[in-house]
Amino acid sequence: MNNWQSYLKEYQNYLRLERGLSENTIANYTFDIEKLVSFLESNSFSESPVNISEEIIQQFIYEIAKEVNARSQxxxxxxxxxxxxxxxxxxxxxxxxxxxxxxxxxGRKLPDTLSTEEIDSLIGAIDLSKNEGERNRAMLETLYSCGLRVSELIGLKLSDLFFEEGFVKVTGKGNKQRFVPIGKLTEKYINFYLEGYRxxxxxxxxxxxxxxxNRRGKQLTRAMVFTIIKDLTVKIGxxxxxxxxxxxxxFATHLLENGADLRSIQLMxxxxSITTTEVYMHLDRKFLAEVLNNYHPRK
Structure with missing residues (x-):
């Protein structure tokens, strides 16, 4: 069951760095998954996290229902x-x-989404009198206007900026590269940062x-980006x-609400897979069925 441990470790890092959860909460999430792993081991199942089926999960839920109350379940x-x-x-x-x-x-509610007004307030709260102020403004503008993962943001290179063409080159999962459109306002803030500080x-x-x-001339960490955002959240209450x-x-939710099609959002x-974008958006099931019928290769 070692393959579970590697995925679990990456999940814990995600909860810690990108969700900002406490160690106690992360321990609770970990305990839930370890209960499933224990069930698999005791029943001689060899499925990994990437191929475990709904049927086996159902068996596990049935077993724990005998042991715990509805709230714990x-x-x-x-x-x-x-x-x-x-x-x-x-x-x-x-x-x-x-x-x-x-x-x-x-159960838990859906994750929070920021309104455009809240994003403006967060970015507006950045202290531009400090050396890192221009950097932080350019960074959050890029994060939102290009819809990047935090790992993609901190990995952006000067040689990835194609402002004349209106794109930035982004290196995503598995070193796969894509070109993402970048707006004039974001370009302007990046140029302010480049000229004034970088x-x-x-x-x-x-x-x-x-x-x-960072101020020592090294690439920023994911944790540092999280801290910057957390501090701004506290600052504006x-x-x-x-x-x-x-x-x-x-970024994706606002595009969808303003009429962008799911395929375009998927590319950006x-x-x-379009199914990944579908899970991401928390769309209603009827609309999802139409999208899958129109776009999915295995419809």
Whole structure:
């Protein structure tokens, strides 16, 4: 069952760095998955997280229903839903085995999405008098306007900027590259950062081409981007649990609400499968069925 441990470790890092959850909460999420792993071992199942079926999950839920109350059962199911949604978001699975498994009404709510006004407020709260202010504004504008994963944001290079063509080159999962449109406002803020700060900063060897640097001339970490966003959330008194991922989620949601088609959103987000984008959007089932009938290769 070692293959479960590697996926579990990556999931824990996601919860810690991108969701900003406490170690205690992460331990609870981990415990839910370890209960499933224990069930698999005791029943001699050899399925990995990427190929476990809905039927085996159903057997597991049936077993735990004999041992725990409805609230605990709901928490375990919610924990598993979160884990398998993470695997779908990260392109390890094409779908989740949890779709038809019902959660009692004490389950978790959908993740928060930021309104455009809230995004403006967060970016407007950045202190531009500090050296890193221009960097942080350019960074959050890029995160939102291009819908990037935080790992893609911190990996952006100066040589990835194609402003004359109106695109940036993004390196996503598995080193797969895609071109994402970039707006004039975001270009302007990146240029302000380049001219006012980045071009005067001595980059550490090996980081010369990295766009967003820390004050020591090195590539930023995912945790640092999370901290910047968390501090701004506190500064404006925003009562939402957000992370770098929230900007990507909001980017896609706002595009959809304004009439963009799911295929275009899929390309910009860098999802291999339209079903990944579908899970991401929390769309109603009737619309999803129409989209799958129109776009999915195995309709």
């Amino acid at each position: 709901s928490r375990i199911i919610s924990g598993l839903k979160s884990f398998f949604n993470f695997l779908v978001f990260e392109d390890y699975r094409k779908d989740t085995p949890m779709v038809l498994i019902e959660v009692p009404k004490v 071009n005067h900063l001595k980059a550490v060897k090996g980081h010369e081409d990295i766009l967003f640097l 925003l009562k939402k649990t957000i992370s770098p991922h929230t900007f990507r989620h909001s 987000l860098g999802h291999e």
